[in-house]
Amino acid sequence: MPATKKGILNRLNNNFAKLTPGGIREFDYQASSIPGIIKLTLGEPDFNVPAAMKQAAINSINDNDSHYAPGNGTLDLRQAIAHFMQDRYQLNYDPENEIAVTVGATEGIYASLSAIINPGDEILVATPTFPLYMVVTKILGGTPVEIDTSDDNFILTPTKLQSILDKHPNAKGLILNYPSNPTGVTYTKAQVQALAEAIKATNLVVIADEIYSELVYDGPHTSIASFIPSQTLVLNGASKSHAMTGYRIGFIAGPKELMKPVSAIHAMMVTAASDPAMAAAVAAFGTDAGKEATLKMKEAYKQRRDFVVDALKQLGFNITTPNGAFYIFAKIPAQFGNNDLKFATDLANQGKVAVIPGSFFGAGGQGYVRISYATSMDTLKQAMTNIAEFINKED
Ligand SMILES: Cc1ncc(COP(=O)(O)O)c(C=O)c1O
Structure with a gap:
């Protein structure tokens, strides 16, 4: 395997240096190594191609x-x-x-x-x-x-x-x-x-x-x-x-x-x-x-959205009702403060549910987490049970 010549390391595109490392995929990757983790991280539909x-x-x-x-x-x-x-x-x-x-x-x-x-x-x-x-x-x-x-x-x-x-x-x-x-x-x-x-x-x-x-x-x-x-x-x-x-x-x-x-x-x-x-x-x-396939998936996403929004609201998350896509952006319950990275990390480690810290999405995201519901209802039910246990333990 070739080692990179030292002298070329400062010849890369300087703009790369301006990028913040980490982000969604990195958080998802880290969370993946937690045994028993349920991932509500990625914007990846769980349906097969029609x-x-x-x-x-x-x-x-x-x-x-x-x-x-x-x-x-x-x-x-x-x-x-x-x-x-x-x-x-x-x-x-x-x-x-x-x-x-x-x-x-x-x-x-x-x-x-x-x-x-x-x-x-x-x-x-x-x-x-x-x-x-x-x-x-x-x-x-x-x-x-x-x-x-x-x-x-x-x-x-x-x-x-x-x-x-x-x-x-x-x-x-x-x-x-x-x-x-x-x-x-x-x-x-x-x-x-x-x-x-x-x-x-x-x-x-x-x-x-x-x-x-x-x-x-x-x-x-x-x-x-x-x-x-x-x-x-x-x-x-x-x-x-x-x-x-x-x-x-x-x-x-x-x-x-x-x-x-x-x-x-x-x-x-x-x-x-x-x-x-x-x-x-x-x-x-x-x-x-093609049109009908989308409508079928949309119906399933809608049911999942309704279920997750209800469950999270009952747990003290504040949510602007999402009318599209398959994400919920939830303000974390007041008792957890505003540190979304800590909340998401603790939830992953202790509650075994991975969600994405809101501050990864730019100004205005602090104190929120993004939950992707592009996954099965059974998985979402288990995830909400885990989140409830995590929240109630911390109370
Ligand atoms: C807002 C938005 N734009 C673009 C993309 C990327 O789409 P594609 O997979 O077609 O490249 C995504 C994927 O998550 C997205 O959320």
Whole structure:
């Protein structure tokens, strides 16, 4: 095994040094070594990939569909995505040049931020949030500006946005994610519209990560692109809606001129997504079987959400009811103070339930924990029993 030459160690990308080590996967990894641990840590659906999607991938392999696809993805898939965006959200995108298929929404985040960030650029991020936005912004030499939304029930209001813009008038982009990871909170149509009105008066590029858009429990999902399509890149994908995290299919939709650099950067990084995974995604986004599969999973998630929210409230957690995704962001009971890292560590070690400390998700997350309910009802029942024992012992 080669040892790394000492002299090259200070030649790495300096921006890496700005990243805070640890985080969700590290906490999950540490917790995994605790005997008997129940993990409510990751945003990983517990469902299998629906049969029609699996069959489409198998057919693709058997048909020797094994060559470089067009950079933006197969036309079949872009057409299926255009259909999905129109059918679910009444958004119109031209499959020819307004949609790019990415390797998960993760690559979509990287490609879209790469297209707008020059070193030193400020990117506004509504927090608490999925930490990857901050990480990628920093790697690209940009500066994330966190907007703490915790005192507005985790909704970015036009007033809050304006007050941040007064201090950061040159900010280039705004990242929004709803339904939200980690809060599960989503925006009503009126909230989206009001925010969009405020953004319209700016030249902010909006990166709208709507990966959980299919998992809204009451009422429809309203994309911010319905109001300000000309300055919005919508990110989405099959990972959460169709339990296809391992297939790595995401997409970006946006106006043509904005999509040009995004698509170019995407193609330079990965060439294209893989053929069998794209074939599966055609079934996910373009067929009734794909739509029905999501609805079934959504029903199960909703039952789990209701069960866990009730159980946690009874134990003294304070919760803004999550209307989407599969997370609950719970304020830890008052007797435990505000140290979410200590609470989550003690709960893992003593109560044998792993949840993610809220402060990992940026400003406004302190004193909270994120609980993922993308796991079976039996597991959730046992987890709530363990949490109750842990809390009652500490009382
Ligand atoms: C808000 C958000 N965006 C993007 C992703 C990544 O999605 P993908 O698996 O499609 O890369 C996740 C995964 O947890 C997420 O929570």
